[in-house]
Amino acid sequence: MKRVKHWQDAANAVLGAWLVVSPWVLGFGNVVVAAVSTMAVGALLIASSLEAMQVPQAWEEWLDAGLGALLMMTPALLGFDGVAPALQNALITGGVVTALAIWVLVTDDEFASSWERIGG
Numbered sequence: 744m745k746r747v748k749h750w751q752d753a754a755n756a757v758l759g760a761w762l763v764v765s766p767w768v769l770g771f772g773n774v775v776v777a778a779v780s781t782m783a784v785g786a787l788l789i790a791s792s793l794e795a796m797q798v799p800q801a802w803e804e805w806l807d808a809g810l811g812a813l814l815m816m817t818p819a820l821l822g823f824d825g826v827a828p829a830l831q832n833a834l835i836t837g838g839v840v841t842a843l844a845i846w847v848l849v850t851d852d853e854f855a856s857s858w859e860r861i862g863g
Contacts, residue, residue, distance in 0.1 A: 751843040759788030769828040777829035811841030
């Protein structure tokens, strides 16, 4: 069995699964835009994290960081920031996802060059 290079990828996959079920667990499943956007980000996060566990590449971590940031912005962008459970879920989970992805990018020597490309 292949060993996972970054435990953060597995954690982000679990957080993606949480996002898929969280509308019903937290009681905002009836707010369609909140539920669908949360589940969509969750499904994308699961897919990118599973891929990162198979073939680790920096772009997958950047994608996870972007998905986390997008998740934190969706309540305001899509107008469900008045739904407290959906807002709190998006902010907390999105922050954790982003932090985990950036953690991998900063601590993996192979991925350090991805920072250099951004800086110029």
